[in-house]
Amino acid sequence: MITNKGVGVLGLGLPELGTLGAGSDRSAGSRPVVLVTGAGRLAGIATRIAVRLAEDGWDVATTHWAPYDARMPWGEQPEDVQELGARIRAAGAETVALPADLTDVHTPAALFATVADRLGPVTALVMGHAESVDSDLLSTTVESFDRHFAVNTRASWLLIKAFAEQLKQPEQLTGRARVVALTSDHTAFNCLTGRARAPSTGSCWPRHASSRTSR
Numbered sequence: 001m002i003t004n005k006g007v008g009v010l011g012l013g014l015p016e017l018g019t020l021g022a023g024s025d026r027s028a029g030s031r032p033v034v035l036v037t038g039a040g041r042l043a044g045i046a047t048r049i050a051v052r053l054a055e056d057g058w059d060v061a062t063t064h065w066a067p068y069d070a071r072m073p074w075g076e077q078p079e080d081v082q083e084l085g086a087r088i089r090a091a092g093a094e095t096v097a098l099p100a101d102l103t104d105v106h107t108p109a110a111l112f113a114t115v116a117d118r119l120g121p122v123t124a125l126v127m128g129h130a131e132s133v134d135s136d137l138l139s140t141t142v143e144s145f146d147r148h149f150a151v152n153t154r155a156s157w158l159l160i161k162a163f164a165e166q167l168k169q170p171e172q173l174t175g176r177a178r179v180v181a182l183t184s185d186h187t188a189f190n191c192l193t194g195r196a197r198a199p200s201t202g203s204c205w206p207r208h209a210s211s212r213t214s215r
Helices: 017-022 045-055 066-071 078-090 107-118 142-165
Strands: 033-037 059-064 095-099 124-127 178-181
Touching: 033 045, 033 107, 045 059, 045 078, 045 124, 059 078, 059 107, 078 095, 095 107, 107 142, 124 142, 142 178
Parallel strands: 033 059, 033 124, 059 095, 124 178
Antiparallel strands: none
């Protein structure tokens, strides 16, 4: 299991996510399903979580968005998505990798519908996506500002909303369904010193940060 002692996946402090797979679903021979967003590069935290969840008995759906990677210094890495799928399957899990433009308000609901069709209803959501472009107060464009809010704030809300809506029998999942959001950022005066993503994730406030690490 991922955690039985309050210690999260890879030390990230995930809230006993692994215990979801230990109930009647697994004893009946089926595996719970998790959706992990932002798993487009092997170097990302989300990809390592996806593999670990597969090892712990989950079927894993992942999302990635190549146009974002193309704008980043590392560029597109389609082979990473393929390799991640291979590692998940090697752990005994079913998997599907979905391109996801999270600036589109229809994408979150479509993701859950697709995953349900391919793997089954989603029991847990791990959000590791982000729009993260370096800029400061003067160089941030309106387009970049809007994109950061669309991906980091609005899409996260819509993903959680869609997750709740697809729970057909929520009374059967009381205390079992999970939502995990990742953060990895410096904590002091971030809004003033660097990243356009800061306002969209609440990290303008001194000594507080909340932004995700990959898209």
